[in-house]
Amino acid sequence: MRTRSGRAKRTCELRQGLMPHNMEERNSRKMFLRKKEEAEEIRTEVNENFLNIISPAGIDFTETHTSLGENIGKIYAVVSYPQSADYGWLSMLCNIEGTSTIIQYRHSSPDKLVKNFNKRIDEFTANADMIKNESERQLNQKAIEDLKKMIHRISIKNEPVGYVNIMFHVQDTDEERLNARIKILGNVAAVQSCTIKLLKYKQGQALRVFAPYGIPDRMVFNMGERNMPLSTLMGGFPMANPGIYDDGGYYLGKTTNNKLVIVNQWLRSKDRTNSNWFITGVPGVGKSTALKDIFTKESAFGTKIIVFDPEEEYVDLAQHPDINGNVVSCIGGSRGRINPLQIRSAARVKQEDLDEGESMEDFFSYGDADDASDMSLYIQQLRVFFTLYFGEEEMTSGVRAALEKSLIKLYNKFGITWDTDVRSLKNEDFPYMEHLYKQVKEDAAGKELTGYRKECYEKLQDLLYSAGEGADRLWNGPTTISAQGDFTDLVVSGLLETDDKVKRAQFYNIITWGWHEVSKNRQEKVLFGLDEGYLFVDPELVELMKFIRNMSKRIRKYEGGLMFITHSVVDVLSPEVKRLGQAIIDNACYKFIMGTDGKNLRETTELFNLSEREVNILTQKNRGQGIFFAGNIRLDLTVDVSDEFLEMFGNAGGR
Numbered sequence: 001m002r003t004r005s006g007r008a009k010r011t012c013e014l015r016q017g018l019m020p021h022n023m024e025e026r027n028s029r030k031m032f033l034r035k036k037e038e039a040e041e042i043r044t045e046v047n048e049n050f051l052n053i054i055s056p057a058g059i060d061f062t063e064t065h066t067s068l069g070e071n072i073g074k075i076y077a078v079v080s081y082p083q084s085a086d087y088g089w090l091s092m093l094c095n096i097e098g099t100s101t102i103i104q105y106r107h108s109s110p111d112k113l114v115k116n117f118n119k120r121i122d123e124f125t126a127n128a129d130m131i132k133n134e135s136e137r138q139l140n141q142k143a144i145e146d147l148k149k150m151i152h153r154i155s156i157k158n159e160p161v162g163y164v165n166i167m168f169h170v171q172d173t174d175e176e177r178l179n180a181r182i183k184i185l186g187n188v189a190a191v192q193s194c195t196i197k198l199l200k201y202k203q204g205q206a207l208r209v210f211a212p213y214g215i216p217d218r219m220v221f222n223m224g225e226r227n228m229p230l231s232t233l234m235g236g237f238p239m240a241n242p243g244i245y246d247d248g249g250y251y252l253g254k255t256t257n258n259k260l261v262i263v264n265q266w267l268r269s270k271d272r273t274n275s276n277w278f279i280t281g282v283p284g285v286g287k288s289t290a291l292k293d294i295f296t297k298e299s300a301f302g303t304k305i306i307v308f309d310p311e312e313e314y315v316d317l318a319q320h321p322d323i324n325g326n327v328v329s330c331i332g333g334s335r336g337r338i339n340p341l342q343i344r345s346a347a348r349v350k351q352e353d354l355d356e357g358e359s360m361e362d363f364f365s366y367g368d369a370d371d372a373s374d375m376s377l378y379i380q381q382l383r384v385f386f387t388l389y390f391g392e393e394e395m396t397s398g399v400r401a402a403l404e405k406s407l408i409k410l411y412n413k414f415g416i417t418w419d420t421d422v423r424s425l426k427n428e429d430f431p432y433m434e435h436l437y438k439q440v441k442e443d444a445a446g447k448e449l450t451g452y453r454k455e456c457y458e459k460l461q462d463l464l465y466s467a468g469e470g471a472d473r474l475w476n477g478p479t480t481i482s483a484q485g486d487f488t489d490l491v492v493s494g495l496l497e498t499d500d501k502v503k504r505a506q507f508y509n510i511i512t513w514g515w516h517e518v519s520k521n522r523q524e525k526v527l528f529g530l531d532e533g534y535l536f537v538d539p540e541l542v543e544l545m546k547f548i549r550n551m552s553k554r555i556r557k558y559e560g561g562l563m564f565i566t567h568s569v570v571d572v573l574s575p576e577v578k579r580l581g582q583a584i585i586d587n588a589c590y591k592f593i594m595g596t597d598g599k600n601l602r603e604t605t606e607l608f609n610l611s612e613r614e615v616n617i618l619t620q621k622n623r624g625q626g627i628f629f630a631g632n633i634r635l636d637l638t639v640d641v642s643d644e645f646l647e648m649f650g651n652a653g654g655r
Contacts (some may be wrong), residue, residue, distance in 0.1 A: 061204040066169070072178060073171035075199050075206040076185070077224030082193035090166075092188050092634075097613040098172055098181050102209055104165040104221060105233060110154045113161050113227050117147045117154075153229060160230040165221050168196065169210050177612075184611055191632070199223055244630055250297040253624070253640040261637050263630065265298075265561060265590055266525060271631030272589045275527070275561030276552055280568055280604070281594030286623035288313050290592065290639040291529070291565060292649045295487070298527055299323060305487045306514050307529040310496060314531075316650025318489040323648070325487030330510055331494040332474030339479040340385050340509050342430040343378040343411075343422045344516040373418045379407060381512055384543045389505035390463045392540075398456035399463070402443070406460070410439045427478040434476050437461070437468020472502055475509075483517050490514070500540070507536065508544050515551050518560040526560045533566035539576040549580045552587040564588070568600035569607055591629035592637070595621030
């Protein structure tokens with residue numbers, strides 16, 4: 001009889017210990033195994049990003065595309081460059097979402113390059129006599145001058161030269177988004193006067209150049225290499241551009257790459273021709289804090305600040321002991337009255353003042369601007385004021401004629417004629433609404449009037465009653481408002497609940513007064529801020545929007561800057577005023593577009609041709625962050641405000 005070994009015996013005992021001893025235990029075990037199988041069948045969604053990280057990427061290419069894991073892409077080379085380039089010209093090209101950049105440089109003998117330049121000069125000179133078109137002739141001459149300057153830099157100044165090759169690898173997981181990124185790259189390249197070309201049949205070799213080990217390939221290099229002075233290349237590098245660093249400017253904030261933004265909005269260059277701002281942002285993104293920071297720093301640099309303030313957001317700042325400011329309540333009274341009948345010396349518009357596309361009909365003037373009197377120009381402004389106050393339907397030609405006749409008589413009674421120099425008069429020397437009402441009442445009683453004229457005067461008398469003797473008393477007295485301080489806060493919150501016609505007329509009265517303050521001294525820097533700009537966007541306020549549009553065009557000639565602030569671009573692009581609102585946006589050299597979403601985000605993206613990265617920044621709606629434009633420069637900006645300034649600003653505008 002054979003006996004089991006110790007090992008076999010232990011195995012048998014172990015198996016017996018694992019076997020169930022009765023039917024209940026067996027059923028329980030079967031149920032456990034069934035649940036285990038069901039649990040194993042549960043599938044979770046695959047995390048493609050994590051899978052790409054832990055899995056080796058599949059590498060492939062065709063004659064026009066590359067493939068790295070889930071990403072498809074295309075490789076392009078720059079095949080032509082601008083004849084002259086600005087400092088930091090490569091920064092826009094090298095910071096496109098989803099695009100990698102390779103910059104290669106190969107030193108070359110300057111003698112060979114100078115020889116080629118001399119040959120090209122001979123060719124341009126020989127072609128000069130055959131060119132009949134004046135524009136082409138000037139371009140030909142410009143090319144010759146540029147080549148001569150290049151020869152001077154290389155031969156006389158001994159500037160190093162070489163061959164440059166710049167390539168871009170654009171990638172995305174979706175082909176539609178890939179094409180969108182390629183389109184953006186092409187647009188940015190065109191802005192920099194560069195031309196890009198797909199490296200067809202060279203995608204595989206170019207991909208090796210972009211690989212981490214960076215294998216040089218002569219065939220790829222020859223596709224895009226062009227000669228260039230070393231200083232042009234180094235000056236164009238993105239890392240050579242510190243964001244914005246304007247001479248004589250103030251620190252505004254940083255980019256996400258910690259590049260400093262130091263701005264001098266009074267700087268003039270080929271792409272920064274004025275000091276106008278356009279600022280948007282939904283409530284809660286820190287718009288008010290950013291504005292107060294700009295106003296405070298501008299004031300410290302000697303700029304006079306005037307702010308149209310519908311929400312009393314700047315009161316604490318204007319009243320701070322370190323700010324020489326004053327707060328004005330624009331609902332009339334001892335300190336806040338603006339007499340609309342006080343003639344203010346107008347800023348003349350001459351033919352030479354007009355920009356391309358403008359005409360004299362866009363402005364208040366007639367005849368020769370040098371011969372137009374202050375009184376005649378101001379009566380034109382009063383036509384708009386009373387149209388807003390009465391309503392366009394009430395301002396018939398008969399009422400307008402009666403009003404103008406009564407105004408002329410009234411001014412003559414106060415010793416003011418067409419030839420009077422109003423700058424020599426005091427506020428108390430002008431008539432106001434009570435006087436005008438009495439003059440119209442007197443004219444309406446004239447016995448020589450025809451039935452139609454009498455009816456017009458009587459209607460005008462009724463329209464003027466509230467301003468002359470009734471409840472609209474905010475204009476009934478001499479002007480008491482003053483902008484003697486460095487910071488004038490025009491509080492208009494009390495007007496928001498008034499009758500619409502009173503509000504519209506007073507808005508116009510305030511804006512025209514502000515324009516007079518800006519234009520009366522061409523040597524004084526004045527920043528005029530219009531907060532809550534949507535208040536001016538009204539089909540009934542087209543004339544006011546037109547005035548603001550004209551001001552945005554002319555203000556640079558008076559050392560002033562217009563700052564238009566609103567919640568969204570949609571506010572100023574409504575069909576009734578789109579032509580005027582678009583001009584206000586286009587005329588602003590400085591734009592700060594802060595967080596937004598929805599329809600406004602779509603409109604903003606289309607209007608400013610925002611990149612995917614810029615759209616993401618706006619979608620996040622981080623406080624104090626947005627896309628900043630200064631001329632042709634655009635970058636992400638986070639406004640950096642010191643704790644000391646925050647204490648000065650107060651709590652108005654939200655926390």
